[in-house]
Amino acid sequence: MNRSVKIVAILGGLGVLLWAWWAHQSPLLLRSQSFHAQGGPTLDDEVLSLVPAPDLVEYEVQPGETLEQIAARFGVSVEALVGSNVSALDDLHALEPGIVLKIVRNGILHSVKRGQTLTDIARTYGVALSEIVRANRLEGREYIYPGEEFFIPGAARSPAWTYFQMAGGKKSFFAWPVRGVLSSGFGPRIHPISGEPDFHEGIDIEVPEGTDVYAACAGKVLAAGRHSGYGLYIVLQHSNGYRTLYGHLSEIGVYRGQFVEGGQVIGRSGNTGNSTGPHLHFEILQYGRPLNPLALLPP
Ligand SMILES: [Zn+2]
Known part of the structure; x- marks a missing residue:
């Protein structure tokens, strides 16, 4: 056994011990054992059959x-x-x-x-x-x-099914929130309303008003409300410091603190806020920094 194999073996052993300790301590396991143990005498056959x-x-x-x-x-x-x-x-x-x-x-x-x-x-x-x-x-x-x-x-x-559909059939960290024509990409641009130079922190996807908007990844609703620029909007918090933002919605279908699955409908697209036509404004941020969604979304 060489040195690194030994270290792996020791770490593995420690992991098993830690797991055994956790399993022993876990209120879930203790509870589910006692639950099953008391199942016989407390539940009659009629209730069980229902x-x-x-x-x-x-x-x-x-x-x-x-x-x-x-x-x-x-x-x-x-x-x-x-x-x-x-x-x-x-x-x-x-x-x-x-x-x-x-x-x-x-x-x-x-x-x-x-x-x-x-x-x-x-x-x-x-x-x-x-x-x-x-x-x-x-x-x-x-x-x-x-x-x-x-x-x-x-x-x-099943939201998982929708998620797979919006990711082209393959597992992916992010899936598309809607499918439509990309009308504005990520990065520097001339703002469509002010005519001034601007940095577009997301992408715009053209979809008819009322289109279902899906969570691009499983996560918790961090914000859901109204904003002067984004109009009706939702922000989801995901793992690895990622957040996604959905703007210009016509309808919000989630509340703050709710956990949603990837592929779950969270709202409907619209034309609210600073918007020149029905579309979804979609952002992906990591630790607060906006990233180009096209680099993270599946084809
Ligand atoms: Zn936009």
Whole structure:
């Protein structure tokens, strides 16, 4: 064993110990154990039979198979199939043989992200919070944890599916918030209203008023309101110091503090504020510095 291999092995060992300690300390694990332990005597059969359980099978992808073929074989929509398998999928048009897909016929499996609450998840899927609590036996739980998987009963629409569509079918950090003609790029320009030299801190995408605007990445709503220049606008906070801004909206569909999924509808495009026609003004910032969105968005 050379020196660096030894260090890796020691760090790995420490990681396992740390995990074991965390798992032991975790109120979630203690709670879920006690929850299951008390399940028998406190819940009668009648109540249990009313709790919607996922109709789930696991399926190993064979060489050459497509998502459409698999969805058709199991009688589910491609959207729901993608929605339940976000972490396993990288490219919707080139399935990797050997990956195992979870196929749910009566809803979608959702993996919790850091900062996301059950209320956020309920809003994301348009399913009642009480239904999600009941289906996952979460009554009495105080915390949910990133990476936990919950069954969203009856969900058919998946923001993950939309996100993939807006990213050209491949996994990407950012996806397009709308698709349309680029009418103004990032950088120095002559301002369309003042006629003065100006620096355009985002891009303008021409879309008809009322077009759905999707979150370009999962994150928390940092601001949602009215601004003299941007008109109705939304700012989302993402990981790695990134923020995205959506301006000149006609409608805001989120509130400050809400966690939204990438691909979730956050509002509708418009022509409010300092705007010369219906379009979406879109910015990507990192640690407060505006970046050229075209360098970060998929083709
Ligand atoms: Zn603009």
